[in-house]
Amino acid sequence: MRKTAKYGTVLFILVLVILMGMISGCAKKEVKPLNFALSGNPDTLDPQKTSGTLTFQTVKSIYDTLAEPDENGVIVPALAESWDVSADSLTWTFHLKKGVKFHNGDAFTSADVKATVERMLAEETGSPHNKEFGIISSMDTPDELTIVFKLSSPQASFLASMASGWSAILPKSLIGNGHDFDSLPVGTGPFKLEEWVRDSKVVLTKNDDYWMKGLPKLDKIILNIIPEASIQVQGLIAGQIDIVFIIDSDDIPMLDSSPDVRLEENLTSLIMVMPMNTSVAPLDDLRVRQAINYAIDKQKILDIAYGGGEPIGTFMDRGNAYYKDFTDLYPYNPEKAKQLLKEAGVGDDVELKLYLPQNYALHVKAGEMYQEMLTQVGLNVKIQLIDWSTWISDVYRASKFDLTVIGHTGKLDPNGTLRGYGEGKYVQWMNADAASLIKEAAVTSKYEDRKALYDQALEIMAKEVPFVYLGSSYRTTGLRTDVSGFRITPNLDTFDFRWSEFK
Amino acid sequence: MEFFLFILRRFLRLLLTIFIISTIIFFVIRVIPGDPALVVAGIDALDEDIQAIRVRLGTDVPVSVQYGRWLADIVRFDFGESMISGASVNKLIMERFPLTLALAILGIVLGIVVAIPLGVLSAVHRWSFWDYFGMVYSQMGMAIPSFWLGMILLLVFAVKIPLFPLFGSDSLKNLILPAIALGFARAAVILRLTRAAMVEELSREYIITARAKGLTDRMIRYKHALRNAMIAVVTVTGIQFGYMLGGAIIVEQVFSLPGLGRLFLYAIYQRDFPLIQGGVVFIAVIFSLVNFAVDILYSLLNPKIRIS
Numbered sequence: 001m002r003k004t005a006k007y008g009t010v011l012f013i014l015v016l017v018i019l020m021g022m023i024s025g026c027a028k029k030e031v032k033p034l035n036f037a038l039s040g041n042p043d044t045l046d047p048q049k050t051s052g053t054l055t056f057q058t059v060k061s062i063y064d065t066l067a068e069p070d071e072n073g074v075i076v077p078a079l080a081e082s083w084d085v086s087a088d089s090l091t092w093t094f095h096l097k098k099g100v101k102f103h104n105g106d107a108f109t110s111a112d113v114k115a116t117v118e119r120m121l122a123e124e125t126g127s128p129h130n131k132e133f134g135i136i137s138s139m140d141t142p143d144e145l146t147i148v149f150k151l152s153s154p155q156a157s158f159l160a161s162m163a164s165g166w167s168a169i170l171p172k173s174l175i176g177n178g179h180d181f182d183s184l185p186v187g188t189g190p191f192k193l194e195e196w197v198r199d200s201k202v203v204l205t206k207n208d209d210y211w212m213k214g215l216p217k218l219d220k221i222i223l224n225i226i227p228e229a230s231i232q233v234q235g236l237i238a239g240q241i242d243i244v245f246i247i248d249s250d251d252i253p254m255l256d257s258s259p260d261v262r263l264e265e266n267l268t269s270l271i272m273v274m275p276m277n278t279s280v281a282p283l284d285d286l287r288v289r290q291a292i293n294y295a296i297d298k299q300k301i302l303d304i305a306y307g308g309g310e311p312i313g314t315f316m317d318r319g320n321a322y323y324k325d326f327t328d329l330y331p332y333n334p335e336k337a338k339q340l341l342k343e344a345g346v347g348d349d350v351e352l353k354l355y356l357p358q359n360y361a362l363h364v365k366a367g368e369m370y371q372e373m374l375t376q377v378g379l380n381v382k383i384q385l386i387d388w389s390t391w392i393s394d395v396y397r398a399s400k401f402d403l404t405v406i407g408h409t410g411k412l413d414p415n416g417t418l419r420g421y422g423e424g425k426y427v428q429w430m431n432a433d434a435a436s437l438i439k440e441a442a443v444t445s446k447y448e449d450r451k452a453l454y455d456q457a458l459e460i461m462a463k464e465v466p467f468v469y470l471g472s473s474y475r476t477t478g479l480r481t482d483v484s485g486f487r488i489t490p491n492l493d494t495f496d497f498r499w500s501e502f503k
Numbered sequence: 504m505e506f507f508l509f510i511l512r513r514f515l516r517l518l519l520t521i522f523i524i525s526t527i528i529f530f531v532i533r534v535i536p537g538d539p540a541l542v543v544a545g546i547d548a549l550d551e552d553i554q555a556i557r558v559r560l561g562t563d564v565p566v567s568v569q570y571g572r573w574l575a576d577i578v579r580f581d582f583g584e585s586m587i588s589g590a591s592v593n594k595l596i597m598e599r600f601p602l603t604l605a606l607a608i609l610g611i612v613l614g615i616v617v618a619i620p621l622g623v624l625s626a627v628h629r630w631s632f633w634d635y636f637g638m639v640y641s642q643m644g645m646a647i648p649s650f651w652l653g654m655i656l657l658l659v660f661a662v663k664i665p666l667f668p669l670f671g672s673d674s675l676k677n678l679i680l681p682a683i684a685l686g687f688a689r690a691a692v693i694l695r696l697t698r699a700a701m702v703e704e705l706s707r708e709y710i711i712t713a714r715a716k717g718l719t720d721r722m723i724r725y726k727h728a729l730r731n732a733m734i735a736v737v738t739v740t741g742i743q744f745g746y747m748l749g750g751a752i753i754v755e756q757v758f759s760l761p762g763l764g765r766l767f768l769y770a771i772y773q774r775d776f777p778l779i780q781g782g783v784v785f786i787a788v789i790f791s792l793v794n795f796a797v798d799i800l801y802s803l804l805n806p807k808i809r810i811s
Contacts, residue, residue, distance in 0.1 A: 051548065128547075
């Protein structure tokens with residue numbers, strides 16, 4: 001008995017010593033990493049197997065694409081130095097940069113591009129973007145630095161596809177041996193993956209061989225996965241976090257008073273809308289949809305629910321080159337709304353169900369305001385909260401809804417934004433003219449011609465209002481004052497740390 | 504021999520429980536709305552792409568076939584791969600379990616250290632300061648949500664007085680505040696029970712006998728009454744421990760900890776079928792093991808309770 005007690009004491013002291021050691025930690029002097037607050041865990045780090053924004057935001061630093069959008073959203077060369085398009089728009093020749101290296105030391109060649117696209121097209125990859133590349137009928141690699149794509153039909157958005165995050169170039173040698181790209185990405189990007197502790201952090205270290213001279217400037221980035229927005233903000237004030245991507249409007253006054261924090265406001269490429277199911281009564285009646293548009297004070301919802309923004313009158317983000325202004329069509333006018341509802345014979349005996357995705361607090365807040373404003377003009381709107389999976393399968397795919405609230409993310413090419421409308425995409429709005437204009441624009445490559453087609457399509461959408469077009473919101477990013485050069489890729493909303501540094 | 508039979512019976516019952524639970528969960532998650540292929544595909548994907556994703560995930564075949572495959576795999580302890588991340592479910596669970604277990608143990612230890620002495624004091628000195636203190640504490644403990652408590656702890660001890668880190672999971676220091684947030688309410692439950700059990704034991708006839716025998720108050724309280732009272736306390740503590748594994752979800756969210764709770768929470772959000780199934784089976788096994796441990800403890804506390 002006494003003996004065990006003795007051992008117990010020894011064990012106890014041992015444990016205590018170990019714990020003390022763990023608590024005090026070993027404080028090694030190291031390079032100062034940039035601490036970024038990431039709001040969730042990326043599903044996977046394989047760019048070909050997901051559509052998750054967090055994945056693309058993370059792998060943007062690890063991978064490169066042949067082309068990429070610059071600060072103004074113009075598509076510029078990246079891994080490709082230049083490209084030529086044949087007169088019929090069917091042959092695309094990319095001339096690749098020389099001397100680029102993958103993180104594993106492999107030299108980057110046209111064979112890697114070919115193997116990457118082949119992987120994307122392979123049935124077993126099951127990529128959400130497979131069909132986008134299905135127009136590629138053949139690929140030739142005449143030499144190590146040239147790749148030629150032959151398309152089966154002209155596609156104006158082909159270059160935009162090549163500049164999107166899912167077109168990241170993977171090394172051929174690893175594709176061949178079944179490498180675990182889900183958790184161990186290997187690219188040509190400015191940073192290499194050092195460690196990914198799921199739901200905790202992603203650690204990236206500088207790629208010394210990066211092909212852009214003098215970049216990246218940082219030695220290390222830690223993407224800290226912090227789901228609670230208030231903890232992100234506290235971390236920013238305390239200096240444990242250097243950048244918070246999205247600051248909730250409620251937190252802005254507190255951060256404004258912090259001398260070490262700088263706030264940057266940008267217009268997002270989001271299209272904030274309240275979609276209406278045009279196949280169900282009474283929303284199949286244009287007058288009712290118009291009434292609902294008149295009933296909504298759009299700027300007020302933008303300001304209060306989304307922290308400010310600029311109104312749009314049609315289905316295109318405000319900053320887009322293809323945006324056309326139709327905001328005058330349905331100004332806020334509750335009296336006109338009541339009158340139109342009276343004409344249509346719709347009162348509060350008709351219950352409209354407003355489905356809100358509960359994981360998006362801002363859409364829920366906006367939804368409550370929509371409900372309030374619609375009640376003011378005599379409509380009976382009932383809110384139902386649903387989770388994101390249910391929203392995608394029931395609301396978006398099966399059109400089982402009357403009203404809902406969502407923000408559509410921007411796209412590098414307007415075809416990605418407009419494809420499918422006019423022919424039954426989730427709002428069930430049928431319009432042969434709009435559908436054929438959108439289809440024609442998809443195969444038209446000259447900007448002026450495309451713009452003319454989209455102008456017409458957007459005008460029809462603006463007049464027929466299958467949505468309440470609210471606006472594009474502002475996004476407030478919080479940064480420590482000593483951080484500079486943090487860029488957000490336009491339209492893709494990915495993080496670009498290449499120019500980031502501490503002053 | 505008797506003990507061996509007991510273990511065997513327990514084990515068989517565990518297998519049956521797992522089979523029933525996993526079957527129920529298998530069908531429930533497929534009946535509710537939501538489709539993992541749509542989560543992977545996102546809202547811009549085309550129908551053909553979604554079908555290809557279903558093929559990759561194995562959800563293109565009838566549910567009965569999927570069920571057969573799942574059963575064939577789990578008898579080999581293979582829970583498959585996550586549909587969202589592609590990583591093995593076993594690996595994902597084992598990566599997370601140590602943290603949640605450490606959190607639950609720390610939480611329950613903190614709970615016991617506070618609750619049992621306070622509960623005994625309250626029962627022995629009824630209507631004293633300690634008793635009132637215990638009563639107020641247990642009311643508060645049960646009323647305060649761990650989410651709120653966690654936020655307050657962070658604001659006070661990580662922001663105002665920066666003794667602890669705001670986020671991260673690298674050291675034991677990261678676990679102290681979450682363990683307090685988690686253990687606070689549990690302690691309240693254990694405290695109430697300890698007090699009630701002690702009060703009951705102290706009013707029993709054998710206590711009078713013991714007193715008549717001339718035993719000291721100390722002996723009566725701590726050797727006789729407390730020991731008997733502990734039987735009920737151990738049961739409740741065991742159950743509380745099981746709940747801690749579940750209650751960890753909220754605390755892990757507040758403290759940005761990569762534990763099991765968050766893993767399973769997001770698995771449910773994303774309809775990651777294999778991960779939900781694996782998680783439910785795992786939690787069921789842990790619950791059963793805790794119950795089993797409680798049974799063993801019973802027989803140690805009171806040899807009259809035979810293992811049978």
